[in-house]
Amino acid sequence: MTTVETTQELKQNTFEMAIDWLAAGIRPEDSILFVQSHVPEVLELHTYLSMVTQMGKLTDLPTFKEKISQQPDNVNYGLLGYPVLMTADIVLYKTDVVPVGIDQAPHLEFAREIVRSFNYRYNTKALIEPQVKHTEILKVLGTDGKAKMSKSLNNHIELASTPEETAARVKDMVTDPARIKRTDPGNPDICNVFSMHKIFSPADEVEMINRECRTAGIGCVDCKKRFAANLNLNLEPFRKKRAELESRPDYVNDVLSDGAKRARVIAQKTMEEVREAIQLP
Numbered sequence: 001m002t003t004v005e006t007t008q009e010l011k012q013n014t015f016e017m018a019i020d021w022l023a024a025g026i027r028p029e030d031s032i033l034f035v036q037s038h039v040p041e042v043l044e045l046h047t048y049l050s051m052v053t054q055m056g057k058l059t060d061l062p063t064f065k066e067k068i069s070q071q072p073d074n075v076n077y078g079l080l081g082y083p084v085l086m087t088a089d090i091v092l093y094k095t096d097v098v099p100v101g102i103d104q105a106p107h108l109e110f111a112r113e114i115v116r117s118f119n120y121r122y123n124t125k126a127l128i129e130p131q132v133k134h135t136e137i138l139k140v141l142g143t144d145g146k147a148k149m150s151k152s153l154n155n156h157i158e159l160a161s162t163p164e165e166t167a168a169r170v171k172d173m174v175t176d177p178a179r180i181k182r183t184d185p186g187n188p189d190i191c192n193v194f195s196m197h198k199i200f201s202p203a204d205e206v207e208m209i210n211r212e213c214r215t216a217g218i219g220c221v222d223c224k225k226r227f228a229a230n231l232n233l234n235l236e237p238f239r240k241k242r243a244e245l246e247s248r249p250d251y252v253n254d255v256l257s258d259g260a261k262r263a264r265v266i267a268q269k270t271m272e273e274v275r276e277a278i279q280l281p
Contacts, residue, residue: 002078003071003152018252020159023242034259036089041267045088046081048274052117053084061106070153087111091127093266099133101140103148108132124277126270137199145174145192160242163232170228175220176213186213186220193220193227201230 001007014035026033036042058064058080068075078085090098090111100108108130115129139148142155149156157169175193176186188194188210197206205226212218245252 002076002082003067003074005074015249015252016160018256019242019245022245022252022255023238024159028255028259032093032259032262033255034263035256038256038260039092039263039267041264041271042085042088042092044271045092045274046085048278049088049114049118050081050084052121053114057110057113058083061110063103063107083107083110084114087114090130091115092270093263094128094270095130096128097133098130099135101135101137101148103139105132105134122277122279124273126273126277141192141195143169143173143192145177157231159235159238166232166235167225167228170224170231173224175223179220182219183216185216188213191223193223196231197223197227200234201227205230 001010004010018033018035021033022028061083063083064080067079071079086107087110098108098111109132112129115127118127119125119129141147142149142153143157144153144155147153147155157166161169170193173193176188176191178184178190179186191213194206194209194213197209201209209218209223209226213223
């Protein structure tokens with residue numbers, strides 16, 4: 001909501017994301033999957049946390065500056081206060097470890113500062129200071145090879161796309177910017193496509209591309225075709241599961257409804273502790 005002017009597609013987009021997560025392997029019996037707005041306690045906690053958050057630190061966050069450059073005509077409070085809401089999203093459920101990419105590390109450190117400030121001001125241990133756990137792939141660059149993969153920047157690859165659509169997206173990906181001609185040796189170390197090969201391609205193929213690219217034995221076009229084929233192969237089970245879930249909307253909605261009920265049990269207990277710490281009447 002910080003980046004869009006209309007919310008007409010919000011419900012459908014939320015539903016589509018839930019299907020993506022379930023198809024990717026999230027198991028409702030082991031995890032609590034819910035919609036943020038279905039647990040209103042997060043907004044109350046966001047308000048209390050905003051009282052111990054310094055404005056200057058919010059404006060200094062690199063992600064805020066990045067967003068300003070992307071949407072200079074829509075710099076709203078929600079955009080500025082997003083890290084506070086994110087903190088509420090984390091600590092409301094007694095989360096102690098958060099897996100993130102390296103670009104989100106400043107937000108997590110900031111969340112820890114907010115928790116320390118709250119606990120210190122109100123002399124409490126009601127909120128847990130979350131620890132950072134970096135994901136295996138620290139940052140996934142988009143097809144432009146510059147910014148991280150983002151739907152708002154249209155430099156992403158949709159998991160639910162058809163194989164043909166995926167191949168077309170990969171075809172437009174940026175490779176080694178210094179490699180001009182097919183006969184020029186490439187440098188896989190700075191090639192965005194090669195970084196994706198290391199995730200989705202077999203080890204022997206990754207080794208071959210790494211070797212042949214450096215000697216111009218393989219060109220960027222063939223490198224992209226191989227990556228598109230391997231990516232589509234990896235996404236086959238996901239797409240099959242997603243199609244099955246798409247035909248069962250009632251099941252998906254039940255998962256989200258049950259998840260919200262389970263999440264609220266935790267959230268309400270946390271808010272009781274928070275209100276007591278603040279000594280609200």
